[in-house]
Each structure stands twice: as structure tokens, then as C-alpha cells.
Amino acid sequence: MIAFLQSLIDGVTIGSAYALLALGFTLIFGVLRRLNLAYGSSILVGAFAGAAVFAQWKAGGWAVAAATLAAAVAAGVYVERLCFWAMRKGAAIASMVSSFAVWMQLEEFLALLFPGRTLSFPPLVERSVFELGPFQFRTEYVAMLAIAAALVAALEWTMRATRFGLAVRAVTEHPEAARAMGVPVARIAFWAFVLASAIGGAAAYLMASAEEQVTLHSGMQLTFTGLIAMMIGGIGSPRGAVVGGLVLGVVETLAQAHFGAAAREIAAFGLLFLLLVLRPGGLLAQDFAVREAAALRRV
Amino acid sequence: MNDYVISVLANIGMFSFLALSAYLLLITGEISFGQQAFFAIGAYASGIATALWGLPFALALVVGAAAGGTAAGLVGLLTLRTRGLYFAMATLAFAELVRLGLQQWVYVRQIEGEPVGPNGVDGFRGIRYVFENNIAPGEFLSIIAGLLAAVLLGFALVERGRLGSLLRLVGADPLLAETQGVNVKAVKVCAAAAAGVVAALGGCLFAHLNTYVEPRNFDIMLGVHSLAYGLIGGLGTAVGPLLGVLIDVGLLESVRVFQGYRMIVFGGLVALLLVFMPRGILDETRLRWLGARLRGRRHAPA
Numbered sequence: 001m002i003a004f005l006q007s008l009i010d011g012v013t014i015g016s017a018y019a020l021l022a023l024g025f026t027l028i029f030g031v032l033r034r035l036n037l038a039y040g041s042s043i044l045v046g047a048f049a050g051a052a053v054f055a056q057w058k059a060g061g062w063a064v065a066a067a068t069l070a071a072a073v074a075a076g077v078y079v080e081r082l083c084f085w086a087m088r089k090g091a092a093i094a095s096m097v098s099s100f101a102v103w104m105q106l107e108e109f110l111a112l113l114f115p116g117r118t119l120s121f122p123p124l125v126e127r128s129v130f131e132l133g134p135f136q137f138r139t140e141y142v143a144m145l146a147i148a149a150a151l152v153a154a155l156e157w158t159m160r161a162t163r164f165g166l167a168v169r170a171v172t173e174h175p176e177a178a179r180a181m182g183v184p185v186a187r188i189a190f191w192a193f194v195l196a197s198a199i200g201g202a203a204a205y206l207m208a209s210a211e212e213q214v215t216l217h218s219g220m221q222l223t224f225t226g227l228i229a230m231m232i233g234g235i236g237s238p239r240g241a242v243v244g245g246l247v248l249g250v251v252e253t254l255a256q257a258h259f260g261a262a263a264r265e266i267a268a269f270g271l272l273f274l275l276l277v278l279r280p281g282g283l284l285a286q287d288f289a290v291r292e293a294a295a296l297r298r299v
Numbered sequence: 300m301n302d303y304v305i306s307v308l309a310n311i312g313m314f315s316f317l318a319l320s321a322y323l324l325l326i327t328g329e330i331s332f333g334q335q336a337f338f339a340i341g342a343y344a345s346g347i348a349t350a351l352w353g354l355p356f357a358l359a360l361v362v363g364a365a366a367g368g369t370a371a372g373l374v375g376l377l378t379l380r381t382r383g384l385y386f387a388m389a390t391l392a393f394a395e396l397v398r399l400g401l402q403q404w405v406y407v408r409q410i411e412g413e414p415v416g417p418n419g420v421d422g423f424r425g426i427r428y429v430f431e432n433n434i435a436p437g438e439f440l441s442i443i444a445g446l447l448a449a450v451l452l453g454f455a456l457v458e459r460g461r462l463g464s465l466l467r468l469v470g471a472d473p474l475l476a477e478t479q480g481v482n483v484k485a486v487k488v489c490a491a492a493a494a495g496v497v498a499a500l501g502g503c504l505f506a507h508l509n510t511y512v513e514p515r516n517f518d519i520m521l522g523v524h525s526l527a528y529g530l531i532g533g534l535g536t537a538v539g540p541l542l543g544v545l546i547d548v549g550l551l552e553s554v555r556v557f558q559g560y561r562m563i564v565f566g567g568l569v570a571l572l573l574v575f576m577p578r579g580i581l582d583e584t585r586l587r588w589l590g591a592r593l594r595g596r597r598h599a600p601a
Contacts, residue, residue: 098574276381
């Protein structure tokens with residue numbers, strides 16, 4: 001029982017970073033209705049930039065975090081301009097394939113720039129373990145959880161209480177109606193993309209600093225972790241993204257604790273497949289079609 | 300032809316199967332990230348057929364195609380309720396499960412004193428049918444070309460006939476198709492199974508040409524590439540995906556000038572190309588124009 005609860009705690013911690021990734025995905029998918037396959041690699045550009053700044057100047061946590069966010073946003077803007085903004089309306093599949101091509105491009109770019117392919121990353125806080133009752137907590141993971149929770153709360157506030165958040169929600173619900181109400185849809189999409197890249201950069205920073213390294217291989221992992229977490233929760237719902245991230249983190253950790261490392265990925269994809277077959281639309285499912293109809297009625 | 304040219308051509312041929320498989324689903328309106336699963340199933344099943352059961356290659360092709368088609372049909376049936384991105388993710392999840400499953404699967408037997416068969420992460424060694432039967436690389440290439448030609452002929456017949464329009468109708472508007480009395484579910488499951496057969500055929504050839512396959516060969520990268528080929532080449536005709544493979548494998552992978560910068564050049568080119576041609580090079584409009592031009596020439600007085 002203790003072991004189970006311990007895995008649960010560990011799962012929620014790692015799941016909080018997954019939740020951030022899923023939030024970034026959901027934000028982009030919500031406003032654009034398109035899948036950004038280059039998401040993981042563009043935030044990996046951020047993590048590598050952070051690691052480079054660390055290697056070059058032995059910079060502290062803040063400088064590394066700033067470099068990570070800045071580079072992730074820059075790469076995100078590049079992806080947005082080339083694969084989404086430049087595409088004609090309705091070319092959703094073309095956007096997706098084009099973002100795949102840019103994914104390959106960014107990864108090759110990083111491989112050429114950093115032939116070592118694995119860089120060390122500064123830890124957020126000193127690595128240590130403390131005990132609370134029968135449970136063990138790793139300081140770096142607790143810090144990760146705290147920051148992720150703060151970011152989720154900040155994002156929730158932005159979405160609820162600011163004009164920008166209102167505009168993003170309007171575009172997510174119904175782009176045409178939002179346009180008719182005078183919302184500059186293209187500009188909102190751009191800034192939502194920037195915001196999503198920043199969130200992704202933060203997630204990459206947290207995960208890299210907990211593992212104290214970044215590898216080229218993790219770009220794909222970042223993309224698909226975020227994607228799976230988003231699909232589990234249900235597309236286009238920020239709350240679903242958080243739930244999906246936590247569920248994915250817990251399931252992966254439990255599978256690893258009980259059946260070994262190989263079970264981790266099998267559990268993640270198995271959960272996704274079962275869920276899509278049994279409950280297409282995710283846990284907090286609210287189909288786009290249904291929502292669109294509801295939005296139309298309100299218009 | 301030297302061995303290098305032959306191996307490039309063989310690669311183009313094998314990946315064409317995968318690209319055609321993804322294309323068949325694309326024209327029925329579904330994006331699949333998971334056709335590499337059936338490529339893998341075809342590769343493993345046919346490898347087991349020749350290396351462990353001692354069947355001839357022709358029968359192994361049938362075994363591989365049947366296994367791939369059955370699996371794809373089942374997945375198609377299970378994912379009937381999902382659409383768009385959900386379908387794409389379901390196929391991706393299935394493909395990853397197949398790959399991870401193959402990493403765990405061990406079915407090794409001693410054949411002539413050597414261990415042969417799928418051996419988890421270490422892969423499936425000793426698919427030596429081509430080697431043992433003294434099939435020259437050029438000869439195997441002609442087998443690939445022949446099979447590919449047969450599949451293309453099938454595609455051409457389907458696209459010219461009523462079935463082709465039916466597939467595109469289901470792809471363009473399933474609701475409209477349903478009201479026209481089309482059994483959309485049956486069409487979708489059949490298309491999925493057929494796409495699985497095509498992918499599995501490619502897998503059979505892949506396994507026998509390389510004599511060795513491992514689960515890592517069949518990762519997401521392979522699936523997304525095969526999807527991209529159809530979109531680059533064009534969604535108007537089955538020649539489109541072939542054009543996509545030709546551009547990627549034939550031009551970029553094989554020309555050494557691009558070595559090291561290949562994905563940077565290719566990635567940028569694809570992204571730019573799709574800005575101007577969102578349905579690929581050979582899309583429906585350009586095809587019609589080409590067709591009209593060709594017919595016009597033929598009928599023009601000499």
C-alpha cells in the first residue's frame with residue numbers, strides 16, 4: 001500500500017510536467033484546429049539553448065531558464081510562420097505534414113550544432129531526498145510540481161480574467177463567430193502559439209533540470225507525451241489536459257513500478273488505444289461537433 | 300547496374316508500398332500514423348514463414364499479406380467510431396504497441412545449429428531465404444518491381460472504376476455517402492484491410508532483402524514519412540506517393556552532396572512546397588490539366 005501511494009505521488013509529480021506539455025498542445029490545437037508535430041522539437045531547441053548557455057558561462061538557474069524560454073519561443077514562432085500562418089485555410093493535413101518536416105529540420109539542426117547529442121543541464125535545486133512519514137520526496141521533483149502547479153494556475157487566470165484569454169477562448173470555440181465579433185483571429189492565434197511555446201519551454205526546463213541533462217532523442221518523446229496526455233483528457237479542454245497529464249504520469253509510474261521499465265511505454269500507448277476505442281473523445285470528452293453546434297446556437 | 304543503384308531502387312520500391320498504404324487511407328479521408336505496424340507484421344510473419352517454417356517465398360508473401368490485412372481490418376473495425384486526429388492517434392498507439400510488443404516477443408528455434416527467429420529487442424536474425432536460394436540482387440529487385448506494378452495496376456483499376464469514386468466520396472463527405480446508400484463502415488474497414496495488405500507486402504520484401512529486422516526499424520518516424528510521401532507527391536493519383544518516395548529516398552538520401560544537411564534542406568523544401576501546393580505536386584487540379592494537355596496533343600492534327 002505504501003509502495004502504491006509512493007508511486008502515486010511520483011506519478012503526479014512527473015505528470016505535472018506532462019500536464020504543461022498537454023496544455024501547450026491544447027492551446028495550439030484549440031485556436032488553430034491543427035496538430036503541431038514540431039512542438040517537441042521546437043521546445044527542445046529551447047532546452048539545448050539553455051544547456052549551451054550553462055556550458056558556456058556556467059550561468060545560474062535564471063539565465064538558463066530565460067535562454068530556454070526565449071529559444072523555445074523563437075523556434076515556435078518559426079514553426080508558426082512557416083507551417084501555420086503561411087498555409088491556406090483548410091489545409092490542416094498539409095500544416096501537419098509541414099510541421100513534421102520542420103521537426104526533422106530542427107532536430108538535424110541541433111544534431112549538427114551539438115554533435116555530442118547529450119548535454120548536461122543545471123539542476124533547479126540541490127538534489128536531495130527528504131522523508132515525510134513513510135514517503136520519500138525528491139526535492140527537485142517537489143520543486144517541479146510546485147512550479148508546474150503555479151504555471152497552470154497562472155494560465156487558468158490568464159484564460160479567465162484577461163481580454164487576451166477571452167479572445168483565445170472565443171477563437172477556440174468558434175473562429176468565424178469570433179472574427180465577426182471583431183477578434184483579430186490571426187493575431188490571437190500567433191500569440192497563443194507564442195504562449196504555448198513558452199509553456200512548452202517551461203515544461204522542457206523543468207524536466208531537463210530534474211534529469212540534469214537533455215538528449216536529442218527527447219524531442220519525439222516530448223511531442224508524443226504531450227499529445228497522449230492531451231488525447232487522454234480530450235482535445236481542446238485545458239482542464240482535460242491537466243487531468244490527462246496527471247493520469248498519464250500516474251499510469252506510467254505504476255506500470256514501471258509493477259512490471260518494469262518496458263511496461264512504461266506499453267502502458268501509455270495501451271491506455272491511449274483503449275481509451276480511443278472505448279471512449280473516442282477522451283476522458284473529459286466533449287466532441288468538437290457537439291461544442292460547435294452549441295456555439296452556433298449561442299450565435 | 301551496380302549494387303548501390305540496385306539497393307537505392309529496392310528501397311524506393313519497398314517504401315512505395317508503405318506510402319501507397321498511407322495514401323489509400325488518405326483518399327478515404329483518414330490520416331494514419333500507424334501503417335508501419337502492418338509493414339512490421341508483414342516483415343515478421345513472412346520471415347517466420349520462410350526461416351522457421353521453411354515455406355517458399357510466394358507462400359510467405361501470402362502469409363505476410365494475410366497477417367497484415369487481418370490486423371489492419373481489426374484495427375479499422377475497432378477505430379470506426381474515431382475520426383480525424385483521434386483516428387490518427389489510435390493508429391499511432393496501435394503501431395507503437397506493435398513495436399513495443401515485438402521488443403518483448405521471443406520465438407527462437409534452433410535451425411541448423413543456429414538460433415533463428417524473433418528475439419525481442421535484438422531483432423529477427425537469419426531470414427536467409429534470398430541468400431540460400433541464390434537470388435541475385437537484380438533478380439530480387441525485379442520481384443519488388445513486379446509486385447509494385449501489380450499493386451499499382453490494382454490502384455489504377457480501382458481509381459478508374461466506381462470503387463475509386465466511392466472511396467473518394469467517403470473521404471470527402473461520409474454523411475453524404477451514407478445518404479446515397481453507401482455502406483460507409485464496410486468501405487472504411489475494407490479500405491483499412493487493403494491498406495494493411497499493401498503495407499505488409501512491403502514488409503515481406505523488406506525483411507527478405509535485409510535478412511534481418513528489428514523492432515526499431517518500425518518506429519513512428521517510418522509511419523510519418525510514409526504519410527508525408529503521399530502529401531508531397533500529391534493526393535490526386537497513386538503515382539503521387541511514388542513521386543514523394545522518389546524525391547526523398549531517390550534524390551536526397553542518395554545524393555551525397557546533401558549528406559548531413561539532408562533533413563535541413565528537405566524539411567525546408569517540404570514546408571515551402573506545401574505552402575504553395577497543400578495537396579502535393581500531383582493534386583486533382585493539376586492532374587486534370589495534365590490529362591487535358593495530353594489528350595489535346597493526341598487529338599491535334601499532325
